Amino acid sequence: MSSSLVNQIRALARRSTLKTLRQPFQLFPIIFFPVILLAVNASGLKAVVNLPGFPTDSYISFAIAVAFIQGAMFSLINTGTNLAEDIENGFFNRLALTPLRRVSLIAGLLVGVAILGAMQSAVYMLIGLIAGAHLDAGFGGVIVVLILGSLTAVAFGAIGCAAALRTGSGEAVQGLFPLFFMFIFLSSSNLPRNLLTTGWFHTVATWNPVSYLIEAFRSLYIFGWDGAALVRGFAVAFGILGLALIAVDRTMRTRMQRT
Amino acid sequence: MSGERHDGENGIEVRGLVRDFKGGVRAVDGIDLSVAPGEIYGFLGPNGAGKSTTVLVLTTLLPPTSGTATVAGLDVARQGPEVRRAIGASLQESALDPFLTGREHMRLQASLHGIDRAETDRRGTELLARVGLTNAADRKVGGYSGGMKRRLDLALALVHGPRLLFLDEPTTGLDPQSRAALWEEVRRLAGEGVTVFLTTQYLEEADVLADRVGIIDKGKIVAEGTPAELKAAIGRPSVEAIPQDPGDTARLREVLHRFGEEAAASPKGVAARLPEGVGDLAEIVRAIDAEGIPIADLRLHTPTLDDVFLAKTGRSLEGGADEDSEAEEQAGDEVPAQA
Numbered sequence: 001m002s003s004s005l006v007n008q009i010r011a012l013a014r015r016s017t018l019k020t021l022r023q024p025f026q027l028f029p030i031i032f033f034p035v036i037l038l039a040v041n042a043s044g045l046k047a048v049v050n051l052p053g054f055p056t057d058s059y060i061s062f063a064i065a066v067a068f069i070q071g072a073m074f075s076l077i078n079t080g081t082n083l084a085e086d087i088e089n090g091f092f093n094r095l096a097l098t099p100l101r102r103v104s105l106i107a108g109l110l111v112g113v114a115i116l117g118a119m120q121s122a123v124y125m126l127i128g129l130i131a132g133a134h135l136d137a138g139f140g141g142v143i144v145v146l147i148l149g150s151l152t153a154v155a156f157g158a159i160g161c162a163a164a165l166r167t168g169s170g171e172a173v174q175g176l177f178p179l180f181f182m183f184i185f186l187s188s189s190n191l192p193r194n195l196l197t198t199g200w201f202h203t204v205a206t207w208n209p210v211s212y213l214i215e216a217f218r219s220l221y222i223f224g225w226d227g228a229a230l231v232r233g234f235a236v237a238f239g240i241l242g243l244a245l246i247a248v249d250r251t252m253r254t255r256m257q258r259t
Numbered sequence: 260m261s262g263e264r265h266d267g268e269n270g271i272e273v274r275g276l277v278r279d280f281k282g283g284v285r286a287v288d289g290i291d292l293s294v295a296p297g298e299i300y301g302f303l304g305p306n307g308a309g310k311s312t313t314v315l316v317l318t319t320l321l322p323p324t325s326g327t328a329t330v331a332g333l334d335v336a337r338q339g340p341e342v343r344r345a346i347g348a349s350l351q352e353s354a355l356d357p358f359l360t361g362r363e364h365m366r367l368q369a370s371l372h373g374i375d376r377a378e379t380d381r382r383g384t385e386l387l388a389r390v391g392l393t394n395a396a397d398r399k400v401g402g403y404s405g406g407m408k409r410r411l412d413l414a415l416a417l418v419h420g421p422r423l424l425f426l427d428e429p430t431t432g433l434d435p436q437s438r439a440a441l442w443e444e445v446r447r448l449a450g451e452g453v454t455v456f457l458t459t460q461y462l463e464e465a466d467v468l469a470d471r472v473g474i475i476d477k478g479k480i481v482a483e484g485t486p487a488e489l490k491a492a493i494g495r496p497s498v499e500a501i502p503q504d505p506g507d508t509a510r511l512r513e514v515l516h517r518f519g520e521e522a523a524a525s526p527k528g529v530a531a532r533l534p535e536g537v538g539d540l541a542e543i544v545r546a547i548d549a550e551g552i553p554i555a556d557l558r559l560h561t562p563t564l565d566d567v568f569l570a571k572t573g574r575s576l577e578g579g580a581d582e583d584s585e586a587e588e589q590a591g592d593e594v595p596a597q598a
Contacts, residue, residue, distance in 0.1 A: 004373065011370035015359065022358040022399070090354030094415070096320055097348050098371035099340060259319045259339035 012108020034067035065217035075153040080160025080173035117153025158244030165251035269296035276326035286312040288478030301469025347421035353408035357401030406437030497522040499530035
């Protein structure tokens with residue numbers, strides 16, 4: 001009796017989604033943390049729209065992009081923590097004792113993350129809409145935001161998986177949060193790169209891949225369809241995902257030594 | 260130790276099995292064992308003796324360092340996927356997701372084994388009823404008691420109809436009622452032809468449940484046989500009497516010596532080994548009474564598996580293993596999830 005790859009992935013994706021949706025303490029920060037930060041930034045920094053060269057007169061439309069990245073960072077923590085808990089409590093071994101393929105385990109988790117990533121992106125868009133953010137790219141932009149939000153969540157979720165497989169510790173995974181959050185602050189999250197006048201900060205933001213993810217979301221809100229920004233954003237998301245999957249593959253071989 | 264080969268499809272054959280971990284820790288040190296189809300084999304040993312590492316190797320979760328092991332006629336090192344289809348396992352902890360219900364666990368496990376939805380629902384309902392969880396089937400597992408979790412764990416291990424079942428310390432932490440219920444279920448499974456490999460640190464569990472017992476210490480099997488054989492091999496029962504008046508100790512010793520050689524006793528008592536078994540007991544009581552020696556306490560001591568362990572290792576199994584647990588715990592750092 002052999003289980004098909006698709007059935008295995010579907011079963012694990014369902015479990016991954018249910019597990020997160022049934023933990024309000026995981027959902028709460030995903031929804032509220034980015035919204036609170038957005039509210040704080042929007043009230044404190046709204047005057048920057050008056051700077052010469054600022055690309056829009058709506059700071060909410062400019063800043064909403066950061067929420068999608070923050071949500072993806074939470075995917076890293078939640079996915080990694082959930083997998084680490086499975087390792088710690090032996091659930092991982094339960095799965096390893098079935099005909100489950102290694103690729104199904106990670107794919108199942110990440111499909112669950114993709115679904116949740118799309119859901120959280122929809123929530124951020126809705127909150128942005130209520131707060132007055134305007135999505136210049138229209139309905140097509142909604143679809144792209146959902147796809148890019150989902151992909152970004154998967155990319156960061158894969159980093160969480162690699163960390164969980166490497167350490168087997170939920171606490172260690174959670175310790176990554178401040179580190180990854182630094183990437184947001186050292187990016188073009190609060191100002192466009194052309195207005196970052198401090199030399200070192202401009203350099204760091206230019207090399208920081210998170211800047212390009214933010215700018216891809218932002219382009220859809222402010223400029224409509226900016227092909228170059230979208231290509232850079234998707235390339236960064238796929239690049240992070242690719243590197244994370246290589247790390248997942250290596251750590252999985254150590255963690256799951258079954259014959 | 261049995262040297263028989265069991266080529267039946269449900270047996271286990273282990274020869275010279277070794278498992279080393281980083282830092283030179285040898286958790287399993289060249290063990291040989293045979294488990295016959297349909298047998299309940301009790302693998303008894305203190306914490307850190309190598310029980311769980313052996314189970315992880317036999318269930319394919321860890322490759323052996325050297326030696327051979329076949330489970331259901333399949334090589335655990337080379338035929339991992341086939342072995343996993345043939346076996347069910349309930350490992351040391353109740354590895355369950357607290358946010359899923361019992362029924363959702365059954366569905367997940369069945370899906371991963373490739374069982375279709377209709378069959379999954381039928382088997383799930385049947386197994387949940389079998390382990391007494393029908394009423395709790397749609398409740399989240401986070402609210403289950405320890406006994407309920409263990410029973411669900413067992414049901415999950417059975418969802419694909421395995422021929423062999425590995426139970427790693429299945430009753431640790433359970434109350435006596437839950438323990439007895441699990442024993443009953445294990446006996447029922449063995450009656451249905453399922454081979455059961457059971458690790459335990461409870462002497463009573465091995466004694467009551469297992470057809471044969473292997474005792475492991477520091478990675479080596481130090482004794483193997485039926486519980487009765489193992490106990491018989493280390494000696495006859497002994498009787499110990501404690502006089503009310505310590506001044507009667509010498510006379511009491513003389514009476515008991517008529518029935519057998521002196522055995523170890525508590526500081527206030529006198530003991531004799533009974534070469535003819537417990538049949539002499541009534542006569543001993545009559546003889547003490549005839550001498551007019553008032554007795555404060557009279558105890559019959561039959562050998563236990565702890566005595567077997569003591570005889571083989573020089574240490575008691577009950578509470579005497581903490582220093583050894585370190586090796587397997589260190590090894591556990593390198594083990595995928597638990598050892």
